[in-house]
Amino acid sequence: YHCGSKPRFFRGSFLFIIIIMENKHKYNSIEYDIQQLTSSDKEYAATYLNETDETRETAIAEVRCWIDDEMHIQIDDFLILRFLRVCKFNLEKTKARIRNYYKLRSDLPEWFSNTDPFQPELQELINMGLYLPLRKPDSQGRFVVIARSTLHNPRIHKLSDIIKVGVMVVELAMRNRAIATSASVYGFTMINDVINPTIQQFLQFGPSILKKIAHTWQNCYPMRFQLINVINAPMFIDISFKIFKSFLSEKISKRIHTYSHMMPSCFEDIPANILPVEYGGTDGTIQELTAHIRSAVNKASRNVVMASLCGDSVECCAQHKLTNEEKRYAAAHLNETDEIRENAIKEIKRWLERCDDLHIRIDDFFILRFLRVCKFNLEKTKIRIRNYYKQRSDLLEWYTNIDPFRPELQDLLDLGYYLPLRKPDNQGRLVFIVHGTRHDPRIHKISDIYKVGMIATEVAVKCYPAASVYGYTIFIDVSNPTLQHIAQLRPYVLMNFVHAWQNCYPARVQSINIFNAPVFFDVVVKILKSFMTEKLKSRFHVYSHRTMQNCFKDILANILPVEYGGTDGTIKELTEYWKKLIEENRDWLMNEGNDKIIISI
Structure with missing residues (x-):
């Protein structure tokens, strides 16, 4: 409790x-x-x-x-x-x-969604060196950031993207715990260089935007703003800062100083050995500092950076507001509107409270995932939730001991057994490639294989919650199976796999594709299909090695790994990417997997 x-x-x-x-x-x-x-x-x-x-x-x-x-x-x-x-x-x-x-x-x-740092719009701003956290604190222990607020082109770059990059770069720097500890104790100093602003840049920061930024700094963000020095400020920029200060408390307002050009007093308490040479320092050039930030972003997984923007909140990461396009799709295909969604979640929560035989802790987004699978049919949703928790009770070996650092699961993660792709397909669906015959059946248990699939799916949905709207497409590579692989897939196991996909798990499976299937694998396929409804059978496709070219015909090359005819990295890179991501989410996965009370009558 x-x-x-x-x-x-x-x-x-x-x-x-x-x-x-x-x-x-x-x-x-x-x-x-x-x-x-x-x-x-x-x-x-x-x-x-x-x-x-x-x-x-x-x-x-x-x-x-x-x-x-x-x-x-x-x-x-x-x-x-x-x-x-x-x-x-x-x-x-x-x-x-x-x-x-x-x-x-x-x-x-618009400030906190679509935060993938590899989007071209965000990459462009990162490459400009728009925000440069310094690598060392100042003489008072404060974290220092140089913002170069007039580098962008306001006709191309949105204000929302500029704000995203600012938060992203600061939070990524804060993942260095030594910096984060110092910054959280001593606070934050910003040097805002506004050299040569254009009228378009001036107009981009209207009063309503300035008010929101002031509210963010003053009342929301977990950072102590100790000093903000605006340098190289022409006279007309002073208007913006007077408006900005009008939204701040007197205490914060006193910490903002404006300078018409760069002078020594701008960098009081900031020693030369932490500044780039362009600002009178000795710690490398702006180009080198920009390359350092770009390298940090590129080395970090998408989820590390995106979670920083989410404040490490699972619900906030997941319960994103639907775009207009997603709303249209959800209304047309899932019977979902804002009103229906709100009422349905409340109804399911009331039902769970009244249930004497099902006592669980379940967040609103998890309920929403069930509702979307069932197209907001409340009775079907209740049945699916019951099925899910009953399967968890019946198959404890599939749902417990999910620590990704367990050696057995580390083995499977290293094999790249279950790999979500990093981008959705052209229909918005989350795509998975499963290497169904890479493991050694004499060593790896079916229960551990299922766990790896489940934890990879949960982390992927955390990163891409729109998967709950558009659904999933699964590609299972069964090249070179051994007799031990076939023997491991007993009818009971296959039945439980199908039952999980079809009746339990909160995922809209839109397509299942088995490829590189030898002739004798047809036995497994026939047993699998015997447990499926006609609807799921129609979404189930099998390709031999000779017909494999048809398997990925609807999947764009820019989301596939090179081994499958794509351009988005190699299987090895994808394996390392997801292994790192899953390990970084270890605490969250353990909480999600363990923080539930399941009671059977």
Whole structure:
């Protein structure tokens, strides 16, 4: 049970608790953060932030209880600590700021959605060096960022993309925990270079935009803004900053300084050994600093950067607002509208509360995934939810021990057994390539193979929640199967696979394609199809080695790996990409898999 909830007593003559896992929220990040604090840091934190070892531990526990009871988001302890430090450990102010932050994300989807850093629009801004976090803190321990706000072309680059790149680059720098620890204690300094602005750039930052930015900095974002120096500012830019200051508190307003040109006082407390040479420093050139940032973005997985923009919130990452195109599709194909969605989720939650034989913790997006599979038919949704949790109870070996760092699962991840592609197909569907015969049946269990598929799917949906609207396409490569592979796929196993796809799991399977199938594999195919409905059979296709060229005819080459005729990297690169991504989501997967109470009568 989460904090603040009361024990519930269940009726029924044969109650058997299948799984009760306590979610203890253990995070190494806090332990690491504390280790990083020097005695001087601790003294500063105690004096200026009201932080001691005792208040830190107590405050994080209190905020986590409140989040579990009221916010229903997943957020790591270090992010909570960042909010606490901004608010000097005032719990009510911390809660208000967290609420503001997630409300801002909901109110401004154009700033927080479509955050893939490999989009051409975002890559272009990253390559410009629009935002440059410095590699070392200033003499007061503050994190320093140089923003070059007039490099972009306002006729091409959207303001929303500029804001995304700013948050993305800062949060990526904050993944260096030494920087993040220092920044969360001592705060943040920005040098905003506005040299040679155009009228179009001036007009791009209208009063309504400036108000939103001021609200973000002042009331939402988990960062202590200590100093903002605007340099190379022509006279007419002063209008924008006067408007901007009108939206700020007097305290923050006093921390903004405007300079008509670059002068030594602009860089007070910022030693030359941390600045690029173009700003009078010795720590490399702007070109080198830009290359450093670009390399960091490119080395990080999409999910690392996108999760940074999501504030590590699973719900916020998942419950994105639908685009107009997605809304049209959802209305036409899933019977989903804003009103129907809201009412249906409430109805399912009420039903779950009333159920005496099904007591689970389930978030709104997970309910929504079931509803979309069932096209918002409430009775079918209830049946599918029951089926899903019953299968979890009946097949414990498939759904427990899902730690991706287990050696057995590491083996399968290294094999690239189950690989979501990094981009959807031209119909918006999430695409998977499954290497169904890469494993050694003498070593690898079917239960572990299923687990790897499940955890890869969950992480992929976390990154691309629109998959719940458009569905999934699966390609299963069965080249060179051995008799041991065939023997492992017993009818009972195949029946449970089909039952999971067809009746349980919250996924809209649009197409299943088996390819490189030898003649004798037809036995497995016939057994599989015997458990399928006519609808699923019509979506099931088998290709031999000779007909494989037809398999990917509807999939664009720019999303496929090179081994399958594509251009989006190699299988090895895709394997490393997803392995890293899954490992980075280990805590989330363990919470998702364990933080459920399943009760059978």
